[in-house]
Amino acid sequence: MVKFGSLMRASLVCAAILATMFLLSRPAKSEGAGEATFKAKCAACHGADAAGKAAVKSPSIRGKTADEIQKVISTSPKHASLKSLTADQVKELAAYLATLK
Numbered sequence: 001m002v003k004f005g006s007l008m009r010a011s012l013v014c015a016a017i018l019a020t021m022f023l024l025s026r027p028a029k030s031e032g033a034g035e036a037t038f039k040a041k042c043a044a045c046h047g048a049d050a051a052g053k054a055a056v057k058s059p060s061i062r063g064k065t066a067d068e069i070q071k072v073i074s075t076s077p078k079h080a081s082l083k084s085l086t087a088d089q090v091k092e093l094a095a096y097l098a099t100l101k
């Protein structure tokens, strides 16, 4: 019985580890880099669905291209904190925004 108990515990621990690994690996696969950047850097002002927020006078940015995003980052004071985004991140953002159209 003791043996069976520890075996059970061991397999429960194994199952828990596997389940954790599975859960941890999922977001990386289902959420693209552009979506992650959008949520972290843009959603607060432009809304979770990129449709814009009247409260902060931000427009919808659905379907905005990399060029449009790059321009706003380099010219708009509201986006001054985003100058650290790389060209690749801007491209990924545009790819994500294109899926929201």
Ligand code: HEC
Pocket (backbone or CB within 6 Å): 037, 038, 041, 042, 043, 044, 045, 046, 056, 057, 058, 059, 060, 061, 064, 068, 069, 072, 076, 077, 078, 079, 082, 093
């Ligand atoms: C601090 C709030 C804020 C954050 C954060 C923010 N924006 Fe904006 N955004 C605005 C506001 C307000 C405008 C309206 C024009 C202006 O003031 O620059 C705007 C305008 C834009 C426009 C121009 C839209 C148009 O139709 O002319 C684009 C493109 C844009 N944002 C993209 C982004 C992206 C991409 C991010 C994240 C990387 C982002 N913004 C993060 C507030 C924000």
